[in-house]
Amino acid sequence: MSTISGSIIIIDKRLISLINSGNLPEEEKTCKELSNAFFLVDENFDEKSFLLEKFSRETWKNDTLDVTIAPSFACNFACPYCYEARDDRVMDEGTLKNLVRFIQGHLKKFDIGHFIMACYGGEPLLFPDHFRYIYEEISKTNPSVKISPRMTTNGSLLRKKLGGFMKSVPLERIQVTIHGDKKNHDSKRFYVGGKPSYEDVVNGIGEAINRKIPNIEIRVNIDLENISSLEGLLTDLEKRGFSNHENLRVYAYPVVHMTPESLGYKSKCLSIDSYFEKITGIIELINAYGFCGGAKHIRKYIKNLVLSNLCGVGTKGFYTVSPDGAIGTCWEFIGREGFEIGNVNFSTPIDCMKEKMWIDARISKVKRCLDLECPLVPSCAGGCVAQSFSERGDLGEPACFKKPEQIAEYLKFYADMSMRYSI
DSSP states (O other): OOTTTOOOOOOOHHHHHHHHHTOOOTTSHHHHHHHHTTSSOOTTOOHHHHHHHHHHHHHHOOOSEEEEEOSBOOOSBOOTTOOSOOOOOBOOHHHHHHHHHHHHHHHHHTTOOEEEEEEOSSOGGGSHHHHHHHHHHHHHHOTTSEEEEEEEEOSTTHHHHHHHHHTTSOOSEEEEEEOSSHHHHHHHSOBTTSOOOHHHHHHHHHHHHHTTOSEEEEEEEEOTTTGGGHHHHHHHHHHTTOSSOTTEEEEEEEOOOOSGGGGGGGGGOOOHHHHHHHHHHHHHHHHHTTOSOSHHHHHHHHHHHHSOOOOSTTSTTEEEEOTTOEEESOGGGTTOTTOOOEETTSSSOBOHHHHHHHHHHHHHHHHHHHHTTOTTHHHHTTOOHHHHHHHHSOTTSOOOOOOHHHHHHHHHHHHHHHHHHTO
């Protein structure tokens, strides 16, 4: 695999022998294809400069406005590992209107044609009218802009509210979180007051399937206590007829502790190292039950293990907005004082110097890793910004979480899956 281009190929021993001997003619089609995909490079190719320029360009490109909107942090769940501070304040009308003006202004100023409206919380379906208003206003004033509404939800209100919500906001993607099988889920993701939620959440997923949302993701939070229950969950979802839907996929990710609110759960968290050691087996299991969403998603899943697949944190045009209008750049720090880069209620919403600090931190991580000549720079780009701060106290300090031997294992796994599923 070329971690520069993201291309993956499987070649035979004959071709490897030709490449190693230097007898591969330049005019040969295969040679050209390998060069275009950065498998073959000129001996004078300056990889460090190329990668730094590549990451800088991606950080500043600003061709999409991606705003994660939390009209409130209020939630009907009381999960013990939640990273958000409990806060029942709700975005007022003035802030909501200023948020719309901020979005409109950014789209116009930078001539952007794509707006990702990420509905967030707390629990977003407690406040559906806020998102309806934003969607309707941007649709009216920016008819040429493609709007992609997405939602991250605990799933408990989908059966009651999804149908009405989608009449005005056509969701393109929805993510629902589950914590293992019924027993484990109900022990960690319960309603305020202690009532279990598993049946409501799973029925909500069924509602999303029936509403034909193009992309449905079930995120399974895993930790030391529930990882063995993954198969039990998949068995139940299969019995309910949820498997083998091209628009639905299941993925598992460890519960992490990056904020003061979630530190009390630290002893129960699965380490990132342990997760990456187990991930190929997890993918195999999920695929065996028909929840990888088909061959294209298997390919994407494995590529994302090898490539950085960095979120938008620290890039131009990626923002979070809190109930009080505070603008940030990372979900992990949403609503936390000292991490904001502006406020939609200010005459100049974004403090350019604060925004540049986050962007510079992202690029600084890449520079430091390149100076160390780490072979995984194209793969991780210095790691998660939030992890850098929580573990190192410095946004620009590398947060290493991948190992060369793991990357090699993933590629062997990919080759095997390619042969079996023609991906």
